[in-house]
Amino acid sequence: MPNTQHFCTLDDTSDLNDELRGIRHRLHQHPELAYQEFQTSDLVAEALASWGYEVTRGLGGTGMVASLKSGTGSRAVAVRADMDALPITEATGLPYSSVHPGKMHACGHDGHTVMVLGAARHLARTRRFDGTVHLVFQPAEEIGSDSGAQRMIADGLFERFPCEAIFGLHNHPGAPAGTFMFRSGPFMAACDTVDITIHGRGGHAARPHLATDPLVIGAGLVTALQTVVSRNIDPMQPAVVTIGAFNAGHAPNVIPETARLQLSVRSFDPEVRKLLETRIRALANAHVQAHGASVDIDYVPGYPVLVNSAQETEFALQVARELVGDERVVDGFGPIAGSEDFAYYLQKKPGCFLRVGNGKDTPMLHNAKYDFNDDNLTVGAAFWTRLVERFLASKV
Structure with a gap:
């Protein structure tokens, strides 16, 4: 097992809490549907560029990839976040509710985006990795066909931004917040x-x-x-x-x-x-x-079966155990009858798609009263940071 003392802990991202909540609430107030994520992608791109990332826009329409290299390593890893909202009228009554009737972040993609942004922020200020990280911000996961993943792949995602593996996650209402859930092999339908x-x-x-x-x-x-x-x-x-x-x-x-x-x-x-x-x-x-x-x-035909590769799933599971402890990690979770266009990435590259609990008694996904659990923001940021650091750890 590698020496873990140099890898990100929960405490390392705790100072980002207020900043990440503010960004998430801003995204939540201004949801955008598939291939209309113009303000969202602008906000994400501006933040990433200010932190020193090389940002390439226009993949799959409103998608983008932010790349950062550290050290002399030749390895590369990708982490994906989805950005689109759903055509649902919000009924949460929250002070940061959607200002666009008939549109809301009812699946937590605002939170997914901000967790990766949190990791981007911490990776940029510490640079404790040896290689290249590609952060993939994808449009149109919810559309069901001709999705953002398909379009980004068609636009040369993996040719232009080569990587050894790709990782992604989705929040999971009904499970305790901050609990990580994994399954190798067929995971989502x-x-x-x-x-x-x-x-x-x-x-x-x-x-x-x-x-x-x-x-x-x-x-x-x-x-x-x-x-x-x-x-x-x-x-x-x-x-x-x-x-x-x-x-x-x-x-x-x-x-x-x-x-x-x-x-x-x-x-x-x-x-x-x-x-x-x-x-x-x-x-x-x-x-x-x-x-x-x-x-x-x-x-x-819609999205294919999402099949996690064994080695990358075991690696991500180990990262989660190091970060939050065995009691907050579930191995062999699922399968889940929902579908995900991350499956297209896994047809091209090895990787792992996992779930993280959004709270035991929270509204289900695609519900007008759903809201992403902000307690997960710094946890997710720490997980993605540690995963990148571990994957790109120097071998010398």
Whole structure:
């Protein structure tokens, strides 16, 4: 084990508490949606440049990379933060609530950004590492497809900013603040979206025999789709099929022409993912056609399974244990049915995506009353600092 006395501790970043809270509250008040993170990226870029980082903007639209080299080492590591907000009207009542109706940081990306900024601040003033750190500030994680990670990779992220590994995290309501949670291998689910439109024949509610009722067909399909996981997928393999929307008709005395179902499909294995699509398509086609109607199926692949590499996960877990102690670190956490576009980075580079507790009794993510726990800001800053220092520790 390396000599840890020279690596960052919780006390080392405690003096940044007020500064980081102020930045986080400012970001929280001014949330910006996917690919609209103009003020956010300006604030981040200005701070990083003032601390001596070489800042490259315009990757993936509003994304950027801030690079800092120290010593003579040739190794490099990347740490990623996401910056976008969600189209939700905030209901926290906090003094720093969103000033933009219909937009809020309901997933904590403001906190993720500021934790990495805190690490950037401390790394710049101490420079106790030997090599290069690339801090990746990414837009559009929440968008679901054509995401910021995809666009940054397409813009040459790893060619322009080579690194040996990449790390990222997400806060986790329901777990104690400052608790770090890890899982090697498949950690977060692939997520696909399915839009099923049933075309029937509309008519008068009093003469259903002269119509082909897409609403009744859709209701039966909702029930039938519940068998896709329970009767097709190995019970040892996690998978989810959720019908989140069912829209048909507008009046009680009218049989509508169409009915529309929207599904969220989640899985952790590529073969399971393929099987889910095959069965959903086959079931929808057979069910609808059996009732004399027709169907359109738009199956949209979303983020892939997020797979953490074993070595980098064990390394990050060890960093957390050194920082906060064994009692605040959970190994083998999850898997988590939510999805994350950090998965695209892990298809290109080894790395680890982890979770950090946001508080046991705090509102869930994507909730109008959610707020990032400010107690995590200096903890996260210390964790990222120590991880970079440890990864780029001098070997002499």
